[in-house]
Structure formats: C-alpha cells, structure tokens
Amino acid sequence: MTIEKTALAPGQEAPGEQATTPGTAPRSRLRDNRSAYSLLAPNLLLIGLFLLVPLVWSLLMAFQAKRSFGLGEWSGLTNLSRLLSDDVFWRALLNTAIFTVATVPLSVGLGLALALLMDKALPGRGVFRTIVYLPIAVSSLVVSLVGLLLFDESIGILNGVLRDLGVGPVAWQSNGALAMLSVVVMTLWTRVGFGMLVYLAALQDVDSEVLEAATMDGAGGLDRIRHVVVPWLRPTTFFLVVINMIWSFQVFDVVYVMTNGGPGYSTTMLVTYAYDEGFGPSRNFGYGATVGLVLLVITLAITAVQLRVNRRQEA
Amino acid sequence: MSRPVRFLVCLVVSAVFVLPLFAMVVVAFTPRELVFDGGASLWPSSFTTSNFTNLFASFPVWRWFSNAMIVATLTTALSVAVNLAAGFALAKLQFAGRTFVLVVVLSTLMVPAQAVMIPQFELVARMGLIGLFWAVILPSASTALGVFLARQFFVSVPDELLDAARLDGCGTVATLRYVVLPMAKPLIAVMVLLAFMTQWNDFLWPLITLRDPDLYTLPVALRFLQGQFDADYGGLMAMALLSCVPLLVVFVALQRFFVDGFSRSGIR
Numbered sequence: 159m160t161i162e163k164t165a166l167a168p169g170q171e172a173p174g175e176q177a178t179t180p181g182t183a184p185r186s187r188l189r190d191n192r193s194a195y196s197l198l199a200p201n202l203l204l205i206g207l208f209l210l211v212p213l214v215w216s217l218l219m220a221f222q223a224k225r226s227f228g229l230g231e232w233s234g235l236t237n238l239s240r241l242l243s244d245d246v247f248w249r250a251l252l253n254t255a256i257f258t259v260a261t262v263p264l265s266v267g268l269g270l271a272l273a274l275l276m277d278k279a280l281p282g283r284g285v286f287r288t289i290v291y292l293p294i295a296v297s298s299l300v301v302s303l304v305g306l307l308l309f310d311e312s313i314g315i316l317n318g319v320l321r322d323l324g325v326g327p328v329a330w331q332s333n334g335a336l337a338m339l340s341v342v343v344m345t346l347w348t349r350v351g352f353g354m355l356v357y358l359a360a361l362q363d364v365d366s367e368v369l370e371a372a373t374m375d376g377a378g379g380l381d382r383i384r385h386v387v388v389p390w391l392r393p394t395t396f397f398l399v400v401i402n403m404i405w406s407f408q409v410f411d412v413v414y415v416m417t418n419g420g421p422g423y424s425t426t427m428l429v430t431y432a433y434d435e436g437f438g439p440s441r442n443f444g445y446g447a448t449v450g451l452v453l454l455v456i457t458l459a460i461t462a463v464q465l466r467v468n469r470r471q472e473a
Numbered sequence: 474m475s476r477p478v479r480f481l482v483c484l485v486v487s488a489v490f491v492l493p494l495f496a497m498v499v500v501a502f503t504p505r506e507l508v509f510d511g512g513a514s515l516w517p518s519s520f521t522t523s524n525f526t527n528l529f530a531s532f533p534v535w536r537w538f539s540n541a542m543i544v545a546t547l548t549t550a551l552s553v554a555v556n557l558a559a560g561f562a563l564a565k566l567q568f569a570g571r572t573f574v575l576v577v578v579l580s581t582l583m584v585p586a587q588a589v590m591i592p593q594f595e596l597v598a599r600m601g602l603i604g605l606f607w608a609v610i611l612p613s614a615s616t617a618l619g620v621f622l623a624r625q626f627f628v629s630v631p632d633e634l635l636d637a638a639r640l641d642g643c644g645t646v647a648t649l650r651y652v653v654l655p656m657a658k659p660l661i662a663v664m665v666l667l668a669f670m671t672q673w674n675d676f677l678w679p680l681i682t683l684r685d686p687d688l689y690t691l692p693v694a695l696r697f698l699q700g701q702f703d704a705d706y707g708g709l710m711a712m713a714l715l716s717c718v719p720l721l722v723v724f725v726a727l728q729r730f731f732v733d734g735f736s737r738s739g740i741r
Contacts, residue, residue: 190566190567190568190645191568191569193562193566193644193646194562194566194568194571195562195568197558197559197561197562197645198558198559198562198563198574200554200555200558200559200615201555201556201558201559201615201620202559202574202577202578204555204611204612204614204615205577205578205581205615207596208593208596208597208611208612208615209581209584209586209589209593209612210581211596212592212593212596213584213589213592215589215592215595215596216588216589216591216592219591219592227595227598227599272486275479275482275483275486276483278479280479280480280483281480282480282483283483285487286483286484286487288725288728289487289490289491290486290487290490291724291728291731291732292490292491292494292724292725293490293493293494294724294731295670295717295720295721295723295724295731296494296674296717296720296721297673297674297676297691297692297695297716297717297720298674298692299674299676299691299692299695299696299713299716300497300695300713300716300717301493303695303699303709303710304493304494304496304497304710304713305493306699306706307496307497307500307513307709307710308493308496310513310704312512312704313508313509313512313513313704313706314512314513315496315500315512315513315514315515317512318511318512318513318514319515321512344493347490347493350490351490355732358732359732404585407585408585408587410587410676410677411677411692415696415699429587429677432587432590432591433590433677436590436591436594437591437594437681443591443592443595446591447589447591447592450588450589450590450591451588453585453587453588454584454585454588454589457583457584457585457588458583461583
C-alpha cells in the first residue's frame with residue numbers, strides 16, 4: 159500500500175501525506191529487495207571494483223613473471239620459490255615480527271596503565287588525557303619527520319641532550335638495533351593514546367557495584383585492579399591486541415620515512431619490501447604482489463584466531 | 474596511589490608525550506644556521522619566522538592545502554553517503570542475500586589495502602585515473618569500518634519507528650530522509666570525523682597514485698620536502714606544523730565525538 163517515492167519535487171513530499179488504511183503494515187518483500195539493493199549498490203560497486211578485483215588479480219600476479227604494466231607471463235611457482243629462498247624476504251618477515259612483538263604489548267600495557275591512572279578524578283585530568291590523545295590526530299608523516307628530528311645522529315634533539323649530559327653520540331641511524339628502536343618508540347607515541355582512549359571508554363562501563371563489593375571484601379587497590387578490573391576488561395584487551403597486531407604487520411609510513419628499511423636491511427618490513435619490489439627500480443609487480451599476499455595471509459590468520467576466540471567467549 | 478603521587482606521574486607522562494610536538498614547534502621557529510651548527514635544541518638562542526617565509530616562497534604550499542581539502546572533503550562526502558546507505562540496508566531491511574552481503578562487506582575489513590596495492594595501482598592506472606584526484610578518492614570511499622559503525626547504530630533504532638513511517642506512507646527514501654537521518658546526527662558526526670582524518674593523513678596510496686607535485690596532498694608533500702630540505706629541519710618542521718595544526722584544533726574541539734567514534738569502532 160505504500161508508495162515508492164524517489165524523485166519528488168521539493169516541497170511536494172511530507173510524511174503522512176499518503177493516507178493508508180490502518181492495520182495494513184505492508185512489508186512487501188519485493189520492494190525491500192529493490193530498495194535494499196539500490197542502497198547497497200554504490201558501496202558494493204566500490205568494494206567490488208577497488209578491493210575484490212585487485213584481490214583476485216593479486217592471486218593471479220603471484221603466478222606471473224610480470225614487470226610494471228607488461229603482460230604477465232605465467233611462471234608457475236617461480237615467485238613462490240624465489241620467496242622461500244629470498245634472504246631479504248625472511249629478514250623482512252623477522253623484522254616485522256620483532257616490530258610487532260615490541261610494539262603490541264607496550265601499546266596495550268601502557269594504554270591500560272595510563273587509563274587506570276587517569277580514570278579517577280584528578281586536577282587537570284582533562285588536559286592530561288588530551289595530551290596523550292593528541293598524537294592520534296597527527297599524521298604518520300609528521301610523526302616520522304619529528305622522529306627523524308629527534309633521532310638524527312649528527313644534529314638531532316636526543317643526541318644533543320645526551321651530549322650536554324656528556325654521553326654520546328648514540329648511533330640511532332647507523333646501528334640496526336637502535337634504528338629499529340627509534341621506529342618502535344615513534345610508533346608507541348601514537349599507539350599508547352589509542353589504547354588509553356579505548357580502555358577509558360570501557361572503564362566507563364565497569365560496574366561500580368562490583369568494585370564496591372570488592373572493597374567491602376577488603377580488596378586493596380592493586381588487588382582490586384588485578385582481580386576485578388583486569389578480568390572485566392578482557393574483551394577490550396583482546397580487541398586492542400588484535401588491532402595493534404594487524405597495524406604492526408602493516409607498518410609502512412614510519413619505516414619508509416625514518417629509516418627507509420636501513421641501515422642495510424635491519425628495518426626492512428613486509429610492506430616496505432613489497433613496495434620496493436613493486437614500485438622501486440625493478441618494478442617487479444609479480445614478486446611484489448607475492449610479498450603482499452604474505453601480509454594478507456598473516457592478517458587473515460590473526461582475524462581467524464580472533465573470530466574463534468570471540469565465538470568461544472559467546473558460547 | 475595517593476592523589477599527589479598520581480598527579481606527579483601524570484605530569485611526567487604528559488611531559489614525555491608533549492615533547493615531540495614541542496620539539497617540532499621550537500625547531501620550526503629556529504634559524505637554519507643554529508640547527509646546522511650546533512644541532513637542533515629545545516632551547517635555541519634565537520627565534521625566526523624565516524622558515525615559514527622561505528617555505529611559502531619556494532613551494533606551492535597553498536596549493537597543497539587546497540588539494541588536501543578537496544581530496545579529504547570529497548572522500549568524506551562520498552564515504553559517508555555510501556557507507557550510511559549500506560549500513561542502514563544491512564541493519565533494517567529484509568532482503569534476499571542479506572547474510573551473504575554482510576559477510577562480504579565485513580570480510581573486506583580483513584583485507585589490508587597494502588596487500589593488494591600493486592594490482593590496485595594497475596587497475597586505477599588502466600582506468601585512466603592517474604593524475605586525477607579520483608585515483609585517491611574512489612578507492613578510499615567505501616570502508617568496512619564505516620559500514621560497520623552505521624550498521625551498529627541503526628540496529629539499535631527501534632523497528633516501530635520505521636514501521637510507523639511506513640504506515641504514514643513513507644517509502645524507503647522518505648523514511649531515510651525524515652525519520653532516520655535526523656536521528657543519526659551523532660553517527661554522521663563520528664563518520665565524518667573519522668573519514669576526514671583518515672584521508673587527511675593517508676600516505677601510502679596517495680604516494681603511489683599522485684605523481685605530479687601539483688596534485689600532492691600534505692603527507693606526500695612532506696615526503697617530497699624531506700628530499701628537498703634534506704637536513705634543514707627548520708623548513709621541514711614548519712611544514713609539518715602547518716599540516717597538523719588544523720586537524721589538532723578540530724580534534725581538541727570535537728574530542729568527545731572522536732572518543733565516541735574510536736571507542737565504538739570495534740568493541741561489542
């Protein structure tokens with residue numbers, strides 16, 4: 159009984175104009191199909207074109223010898239066998255794992271610590287919170303360039319401070335481990351605030367009665383945090399661990415700008431390696447796409463674990 | 474912990490967190506020679522605005538800003554429109570293939586764009602979009618996160634409201650326009666902020682697709698300046714500061730929406 163209105167002249171349309179007989183709640187299946195798919199169409203078109211097509215194409219490219227826009231020649235498992243014997247690839251995978259292991263626990267742990275610290279009333283609490291949040295809104299490029307300014311070996315801020323203290327100069331750029339550390343530090347600067355923000359939102363929901371009950375039982379502050387608050391926050395922690403892992407495996411910007419994968423290959427990551435192979439001088443699209451697929455597989459694996467755990471929790 | 478101790482700890486933490494931003498501001502106003510001679514310092518002996526004047530004199534800074542505005546605004550408008558529509562359909566409409574569509578859309582959440590950037594680039598190039606802003610805008614518009622946020626919001630809208638609108642003779646479009654959208658203002662605010670911020674700060678994809686310095690958005694322009702300035706941190710920090718101030722101001726002013734958006738973006 160309802161009338162499909164699409165393009166109506168302005169002013170012509172007002173809800174309640176159409177009188178319908180009460181009691182007929184028409185939910186015509188057919189019409190819902192049509193309007194649902196017209197609402198979904200733009201989105202599905204964009205997803206299909208710019209994500210699903212490249213996804214399938216990636217799988218094809220991985221089995222092709224293909225440089226730049228050239229015709230891909232089928233090359234069977236050549237890319238894969240090169241990958242397995244490619245020292246730089248294994249180094250990139252190891253570096254990405256090290257970067258992940260260094261960034262994820264610290265981002266989540268420090269985020270929790272700061273959230274607990276700033277949860278309760280405190281003079282200037284709003285200002286403190288805002289300062290920790292700020293880096294979330296700073297672009298990764300600005301973060302990376304500020305990172306360079308801080309860690310520059312010859313004229314950087316940190317070595318300047320250390321020099322005044324009579325220490326120095328620390329080889330932030332020429333020592334692989336220290337270069338990795340500099341990238342990790344700048345990453346933490348943006349991630350800790352995100353962790354704190356998400357935890358603070360979750361703490362809003364911690365049942366104050368549960369806390370009071372724990373206090374009545376004589377649980378001290380730290381005990382209460384350990385036995386009441388932390389278990390309560392488990393889903394939040396899990397979410398943060400997963401999202402931080404995915405971000406860490408995808409790291410590109412900060413490494414590309416601060417170290418460009420160097421010195422040597424000591425900070426080369428999966429995505430920077432894929433980028434160098436695909437868009438660097440060799441423009442090896444086939445091999446770059448193969449490296450990209452490794453990132454895809456890892457991301458899917460992390461997500462699969464997440465889904466399984468979530469399902470178990472809901473069961 | 475007692476309150477004074479907590480306050481002191483917060484003070485120290487805030488000092489550490491603000492230090493990189495503080496360093497950026499100070500160096501942006503430090504004369505070049507000082508940085509080259511004795512290294513960058515947090516307490517330089519003199520200040521200057523010449524880094525900014527040189528920057529504007531040598532590079533199309535205004536152009537980069539307007540590029541950034543155009544790209545971020547268009548992406549945001551398109552993104553909010555398509556994600557809102559899809560989220561609403563997935564939350565409130567019964568249609569054939571609904572579960573399948575939902576699974577497809579949400580599984581795209583798991584595909585990192587970096588993993589498929591090479592065929593994505595070739596596709597955009599073959600479509601003839603290289604050298605146009607559309608190369609950046611179109612692939613960034615549909616985001617699974619946006620659809621997800623919209624769907625979460627609409628699921629909580631009571632069906633009775635929509636049924637009442639239908640009884641009053643509204644079609645889907647009219648229901649959306651007069652009933653749903655007025656309610657969804659907070660959702661739209663969050664979606665706008667997240668989409669705008671993401672696009673304003675995005676680097677890898679614009680780096681791949683925008684080859685012409687006249688088209689650069691701010692992050693790509695910063696990378697370009699890194700090559701131009703080399704170790705002249707004064708000029709580099711001047712541009713870095715200019716590029717992040719607008720967003721920081723918006724962020725602080727609308728903090729509540731951001732917090733709301735981030736904290737809803739994947740929990741529960």
